[in-house]
Amino acid sequence: MLNSYKELSDLELARRSTDQDEAAFAEIVRRYSPRVFSFASRFFRQRSLVEEAAQEVFLKAFLQLKNYEGRGSLEGWLTRITTTTCLNLLRNARNKLELTVSDLNDSEINWLDSRAVFAAEEKQSTEEERAIAADLVNRVLDTLPPDDRLVLILMETEGASIKEVAEMTGWSESKVKVQAFRARRRMRESVEKLLNKTTVSEKVKK
Amino acid sequence: MKSKHITKILNETAFKDLSRVEIAEINAHADDCARCQKAFQAARMSSALLENRAAEVFEPPPFFETRVLAALREKQIVAKPIAAFWRWWRASSVVVFPILLVVMTLMALTIFSPQQPLQATAASDDFSTEQIIFQGNDFNQTLTTAQALQIIYEQNNSK
Numbered sequence: 011m012l013n014s015y016k017e018l019s020d021l022e023l024a025r026r027s028t029d030q031d032e033a034a035f036a037e038i039v040r041r042y043s044p045r046v047f048s049f050a051s052r053f054f055r056q057r058s059l060v061e062e063a064a065q066e067v068f069l070k071a072f073l074q075l076k077n078y079e080g081r082g083s084l085e086g087w088l089t090r091i092t093t094t095t096c097l098n099l100l101r102n103a104r105n106k107l108e109l110t111v112s113d114l115n116d117s118e119i120n121w122l123d124s125r126a127v128f129a130a131e132e133k134q135s136t137e138e139e140r141a142i143a144a145d146l147v148n149r150v151l152d153t154l155p156p157d158d159r160l161v162l163i164l165m166e167t168e169g170a171s172i173k174e175v176a177e178m179t180g181w182s183e184s185k186v187k188v189q190a191f192r193a194r195r196r197m198r199e200s201v202e203k204l205l206n207k208t209t210v211s212e213k214v215k216k
Numbered sequence: 217m218k219s220k221h222i223t224k225i226l227n228e229t230a231f232k233d234l235s236r237v238e239i240a241e242i243n244a245h246a247d248d249c250a251r252c253q254k255a256f257q258a259a260r261m262s263s264a265l266l267e268n269r270a271a272e273v274f275e276p277p278p279f280f281e282t283r284v285l286a287a288l289r290e291k292q293i294v295a296k297p298i299a300a301f302w303r304w305w306r307a308s309s310v311v312v313f314p315i316l317l318v319v320m321t322l323m324a325l326t327i328f329s330p331q332q333p334l335q336a337t338a339a340s341d342d343f344s345t346e347q348i349i350f351q352g353n354d355f356n357q358t359l360t361t362a363q364a365l366q367i368i369y370e371q372n373n374s375k
Contacts, residue, residue: 039281143268167270202258
């Protein structure tokens with residue numbers, strides 16, 4: 011029975027789900043949950059938040075499946091729902107006003123220092139360094155407005171173009187451009203402040 | 217170009233998408249401008265941080281679809297109880313309907329089957345005490361002991 015669902019097309023699964031066929035909808039969840047999780051992981055660093063977002067996405071998708079006409083891919087349609095769901099969750103969460111050097115732990119300061127020293131080279135990161143950087147970037151992103159975070163995540167980590175971001179968010183292309191401009195500036199300024207402070211703290215140590 | 221700060225380029229273009237020409241322009245300017253040098257360094261760092269962020273991905277837990285379906289049912293029950301009932305009925309009617317049919321038949325048989333009147337058991341024995349006591353009397357009528365003895369006495373006398 012389950013195998014027969016695996017062979018069905020996305021459109022057929024969507025139609026059956028609209029007719030309250032739970033097994034068909036379960037197949038949609040199985041098929042696309044890795045993609046939704048991967049996408050939602052860009053927005054949240056806690057697993058519980060990613061799971062909450064993914065569950066919300068599929069609940070919304072089930073209620074809106076009657077509007078899916080099969081013109082675009084179901085994956086694209088679900089990605090759009092994931093984008094708006096994550097943006098809403100980000101908007102509901104409180105932003106941290108500023109990340110200061112006192113908020114950073116030793117390994118994060120070391121990471122920034124090592125990157126500053128090896129700035130001119132393409133330094134290969136170890137697993138540990140990657141984990142530190144991932145945590146640090148989340149903390150920097152937490153200080154940015156939700157719309158800035160969304161646009162940075164979509165364009166810088168997902169590699170989406172301005173047109174694709176506009177489609178995913180429902181914004182105009184000019185709004186995406188302006189938002190990206192501001193988001194890059196704010197992110198850069200936030201990192202710049204940290205770099206200045208870590209450099210100062212290093213000088214004080216010496 | 218040297219007089220023009222390069223922050224605009226950094227804001228307009230993702231660091232990884234900067235062309236060689238743009239990077240050359242930025243470097244040329246940054247050599248003489250400490251402010252832009254810091255901005256360039258921060259942009260490079262931001263890009264490296266975001267790149268690391270992209271590598272971190274969570275996988276869905278096992279049986280995630282079961283959890284979604286359970287949440288969906290819960291939501292539907294709260295939002296539309298009647299619709300939820302009909303959905304449940306459609307899913308389980310094959311099992312529930314025969315059981316309901318049997319239960320209802322048994323109930324009907326219990327309620328509507330003809331009951332044996334009490335006189336019928338006593339009717340075969342003209343001399344039984346019940347026959348004597350209840351003959352010609354309403355079942356609902358209660359008799360005192362004296363009345364019952366009087367009836368028995370009269371019955372015996374008449375025989």
